Amino acid sequence: MRHIKLFEDFTDPGMGIPIINVTRERLSELEEEGLPVRTGVVGIEANKMAEKKGAGKPLDVIDKIYRCGNRFAFELKEMEILETLSPGDPHLIEDNKDRLNFMLAGNARFTVKNTQSGNRFTYRVRKLQGSEDGPFFVSVLTSPDMYTFIGTVFDGKRFKHSPKSRVGQDAQSVRTFDYVFRHVLAGNLPASIQFWHEGKCGKCGRTLTVPESIANGIGPECAKRMRDRK
């Protein structure tokens, strides 16, 4: 049994590659329409992603290709659907470099969850407007829709609690941010701590739509801009 991640309803305007939906609901709809899909329908972009995740080379996961209106349907070899993604869905960022890049992208919102204790905090990290390298202002979600300032990241490296903050230095949200930031920076955040983005680009806040972006939290245009700057 292969394992593969499938992605829902993506289009790739730049490439003109047809990307097809894979939810189970949609699948049964397609089957009702008599389309010869068995396990799912998947786009090329999703396949690339599958390849990256070690699910096999694109052609290894596709048995047959069918024309399906102006799209293509792929009959997949037998596999188990682990996950489907939709634009705007929160998603784990699993790589520490991606996490750091996301945290310091300029307008990042993310949730860290300790899977052992069940504790979680949601943070917002904003870069000083107009600045190239910060400082970055860190806030924690303290009630629905309300973020409270807790401190500042300087030089992209040092988090300092603000004495002006209404949240004390010893508050768990402050200690957790400090801990997570240091360990992400060092590349050794323990596996028991999950890092979730909220389905929005960490730089511009727009909804993430392509698989690559959903995986690392940065939209394609912003990712390009960030690469160009380096």
Ligand SMILES: [Zn+2]
């Ligand atoms: Zn963006």
